[in-house]
Amino acid sequence: MSPRKAAAVPDSESLPAHLVAAAERLIARQGAAGLTVRAIAKEARVADGVLYNHFADKEELIARALRAHVRTVRGGLPPLPRPGEGDLETGLRAYVEHGVALHLAILPAFAGLVARPGVLARLAGLDEDDHQDDGGLRVRLTDFLRAEQAAGRVAADADPEAAATMVVGACHELVLPPLLSGVPVEEIRVPPGFAGRVVATCLHGLVPR
Amino acid sequence: MSPRKAAAVPDSESLPAHLVAAAERLIARQGAAGLTVRAIAKEARVADGVLYNHFADKEELIARALRAHVRTVRGGLPPLPRPGEGDLETGLRAYVEHGVALHLAILPAFAGLVARPGVLARLAGLDEDDHQDDGGLRVRLTDFLRAEQAAGRVAADADPEAAATMVVGACHELVLPPLLSGVPVEEIRVPPGFAGRVVATCLHGLVPR
Amino acid sequence: MSPRKAAAVPDSESLPAHLVAAAERLIARQGAAGLTVRAIAKEARVADGVLYNHFADKEELIARALRAHVRTVRGGLPPLPRPGEGDLETGLRAYVEHGVALHLAILPAFAGLVARPGVLARLAGLDEDDHQDDGGLRVRLTDFLRAEQAAGRVAADADPEAAATMVVGACHELVLPPLLSGVPVEEIRVPPGFAGRVVATCLHGLVPR
Amino acid sequence: MSPRKAAAVPDSESLPAHLVAAAERLIARQGAAGLTVRAIAKEARVADGVLYNHFADKEELIARALRAHVRTVRGGLPPLPRPGEGDLETGLRAYVEHGVALHLAILPAFAGLVARPGVLARLAGLDEDDHQDDGGLRVRLTDFLRAEQAAGRVAADADPEAAATMVVGACHELVLPPLLSGVPVEEIRVPPGFAGRVVATCLHGLVPR
DNA sequence: TATGAATGAGCTTTCATTCAT
DNA sequence: GATGAATGAAAGCTCATTCAT
Numbered sequence: 001m002s003p004r005k006a007a008a009v010p011d012s013e014s015l016p017a018h019l020v021a022a023a024e025r026l027i028a029r030q031g032a033a034g035l036t037v038r039a040i041a042k043e044a045r046v047a048d049g050v051l052y053n054h055f056a057d058k059e060e061l062i063a064r065a066l067r068a069h070v071r072t073v074r075g076g077l078p079p080l081p082r083p084g085e086g087d088l089e090t091g092l093r094a095y096v097e098h099g100v101a102l103h104l105a106i107l108p109a110f111a112g113l114v115a116r117p118g119v120l121a122r123l124a125g126l127d128e129d130d131h132q133d134d135g136g137l138r139v140r141l142t143d144f145l146r147a148e149q150a151a152g153r154v155a156a157d158a159d160p161e162a163a164a165t166m167v168v169g170a171c172h173e174l175v176l177p178p179l180l181s182g183v184p185v186e187e188i189r190v191p192p193g194f195a196g197r198v199v200a201t202c203l204h205g206l207v208p209r
Numbered sequence: 210m211s212p213r214k215a216a217a218v219p220d221s222e223s224l225p226a227h228l229v230a231a232a233e234r235l236i237a238r239q240g241a242a243g244l245t246v247r248a249i250a251k252e253a254r255v256a257d258g259v260l261y262n263h264f265a266d267k268e269e270l271i272a273r274a275l276r277a278h279v280r281t282v283r284g285g286l287p288p289l290p291r292p293g294e295g296d297l298e299t300g301l302r303a304y305v306e307h308g309v310a311l312h313l314a315i316l317p318a319f320a321g322l323v324a325r326p327g328v329l330a331r332l333a334g335l336d337e338d339d340h341q342d343d344g345g346l347r348v349r350l351t352d353f354l355r356a357e358q359a360a361g362r363v364a365a366d367a368d369p370e371a372a373a374t375m376v377v378g379a380c381h382e383l384v385l386p387p388l389l390s391g392v393p394v395e396e397i398r399v400p401p402g403f404a405g406r407v408v409a410t411c412l413h414g415l416v417p418r
Numbered sequence: 419m420s421p422r423k424a425a426a427v428p429d430s431e432s433l434p435a436h437l438v439a440a441a442e443r444l445i446a447r448q449g450a451a452g453l454t455v456r457a458i459a460k461e462a463r464v465a466d467g468v469l470y471n472h473f474a475d476k477e478e479l480i481a482r483a484l485r486a487h488v489r490t491v492r493g494g495l496p497p498l499p500r501p502g503e504g505d506l507e508t509g510l511r512a513y514v515e516h517g518v519a520l521h522l523a524i525l526p527a528f529a530g531l532v533a534r535p536g537v538l539a540r541l542a543g544l545d546e547d548d549h550q551d552d553g554g555l556r557v558r559l560t561d562f563l564r565a566e567q568a569a570g571r572v573a574a575d576a577d578p579e580a581a582a583t584m585v586v587g588a589c590h591e592l593v594l595p596p597l598l599s600g601v602p603v604e605e606i607r608v609p610p611g612f613a614g615r616v617v618a619t620c621l622h623g624l625v626p627r
Numbered sequence: 628m629s630p631r632k633a634a635a636v637p638d639s640e641s642l643p644a645h646l647v648a649a650a651e652r653l654i655a656r657q658g659a660a661g662l663t664v665r666a667i668a669k670e671a672r673v674a675d676g677v678l679y680n681h682f683a684d685k686e687e688l689i690a691r692a693l694r695a696h697v698r699t700v701r702g703g704l705p706p707l708p709r710p711g712e713g714d715l716e717t718g719l720r721a722y723v724e725h726g727v728a729l730h731l732a733i734l735p736a737f738a739g740l741v742a743r744p745g746v747l748a749r750l751a752g753l754d755e756d757d758h759q760d761d762g763g764l765r766v767r768l769t770d771f772l773r774a775e776q777a778a779g780r781v782a783a784d785a786d787p788e789a790a791a792t793m794v795v796g797a798c799h800e801l802v803l804p805p806l807l808s809g810v811p812v813e814e815i816r817v818p819p820g821f822a823g824r825v826v827a828t829c830l831h832g833l834v835p836r
Numbered sequence: 837t838a839t840g841a842a843t844g845a846g847c848t849t850t851c852a853t854t855c856a857t
Numbered sequence: 858g859a860t861g862a863a864t865g866a867a868a869g870c871t872c873a874t875t876c877a878t
Contacts, residue, residue: 449741451660451741451742451743452743525741529738529739529741529742530660530739530740530741530743531807532735532738533661533735533739534661538807538808542808556800556804563833571834571835573831573836576831576833576835577827577828579824580824580827581828583800584793584796584800584825584829587793587795587797587798587801588792588796588797590796590800591793591796592792594803595761597742598740599751600744600748615788615789616793618789619789619829619832620828620833621833622834623828623830623832623833624772624775624782624785624829624832625780625782625830626779626780626782626783626785627836
């Protein structure tokens, strides 16, 4: 009465989910750019054509796998401090650590898609609310800093938005240049003390007091 | 009798240089990721196969074209202040403006190559000294800030390296997220006052004085 | 307990008949050549695989649907005059009008199958007696003319068989060439006076009397 | 200096011509409908992809092969009598014989394309003048009969156009019904005396004199 | 050395058919 | 019997690379 199930798909999982998971694994390993439908089917241990029973085309599957990848990564990170919560320095440090881990996992997956309109557009269309690939990290940090500013722990004339851009940018900066120099993701190292140094610089600036 | 020259190659230029220039034009227009050798040959108005008389393969040609692109872009920007030269704020602002312009032109060209080992490795191999794709902007800014620190205009306990990472990162941050959301390069806008706000934040930090 | 019935199949109809009817509708709309089993199942609002419970394969279903299509079309046309019935000219005209209408409806459906042995062979095998796709129009016209000849209204040395071939051929001729020039069926027009002119020519010939 | 030549292509022939010829052979054998690019390449003993160096796509190649097939067939037939040339009966007979031979060779090739807009549209676009697939046989016969009519050998009140439609239609009629009954082309037989009987019927009509 | 056609592996996608449920 | 997802063999087409000329 119910239709057949693919041999390689565990009972607990639907085939679309299984395919997305397989694609997600490949994306985590080698990025989303060079994936082929055959490679995905093979990774899922499933016939070549199945994907078209569940997704409009390759791009839709990859868009969903990318979203799943982002969610998986984010789900594995400690939650970000909410605005008004905890002390400034600890909070900032949490943002930096979050950003580094996130970008380390996400940039390699996404970068190859730049200038390939298809998948990114598809991803943007998946859900309009949540289409910030990095989960709106910069915006959330801005909000956090604004709350600190309202509480008087950040100077009234400081610029939370610029600061957030710099902090999140520093996280990018750790990942992107090695990537663009051909360093494999696995070999990218976070220099010891990175978060602390970024936080300190952000807090006190360069000018002598 | 000198060897035959392709009709479309000007006398002043060698064929390899001509090919590199053609590829560079295409890269500037549409990035390095989707280029085909046929498209390059057509742009150069030269036979499909010539490239293999002068380069090992497509990857080498593209690597050289990328290097040329970076140099062209950098050559079109005002020179960076040297360490010890000018005042701190103006100098920093020059770095930010340079970084934004550079990344706007360079990231779209490079990003598509992430996780495609070939070209980037080739580029890194081209010249070991100079393989920083962004021309070592971060290192140069670090040096600049260190000189300011030596001159006492930057606090002795400040962290020039972290600051440089944040400033250059802020420039990335302006370009990369829109790119990853599918915004075409031409539509990426630099918010007014961006450089000034980054510089101010970098100089004075967030903490009230 | 009688076996389960597909939801979309009306009580008055067996599932095979329902499938044949669905395929027939599609054939009338777009010909038999490009049909897919999925399209047929969808039109029948029935599961993809059922067809294999009732037919050997797609070809058998399509062969039956073609036969049904021919019968439906023929059933919608006024009956042909029987041999010996009515007057010669009116009778002939009826054959022409029948032939034009029949071929307009049937040729587009069949033509795409030429040189695809499967379906046509299947159709021929369905019932050995009645496998004339056009319902044996030519044979019936021959019989009609022979009866007229016996009654003396057609010259004794005339050739009923040749005449029937020419008349039915003229009906084909109206439909096939436009079809082969890519004109869509809906746009094929019967020139006014067609039947009358064919009949007159058939009756009196070209030679001056 | 000149580029490479495919091994299987004779010196006397260009590759596009070679491909067209290969496709034409396959069309003559099995019609144009089911051809695959791989089958054509194999028949031409040439690599799969070549065709795209010379034709926009499969449809263009097939359209050209169809045109070539028509021309080849027509070139192998005795020329049609021109209007005003020879006597009426002999001329008419020539048209019938031409029509039968032409349609025997051409209908199987074309029929499968009905309702497949692509190739036929392409063929119509190849050359606007000459796009009558059967070489405008009906029109030419009409002209021939009109000339006979002007010369008084065809009755003044006869209908050359209707007669031409019937004659050419009779030629179709000989070929199409067997084809639609699944009879392979090779087995289609022209009944002895066919041309003579059609001509006589056309000349004298059915009505007793 | 320049040419540009030839090569063929590889791509995404379709679809008749099977079969566990 | 009915279901509809799974299967996998094609299909049309692209493109880096080779090589006779």
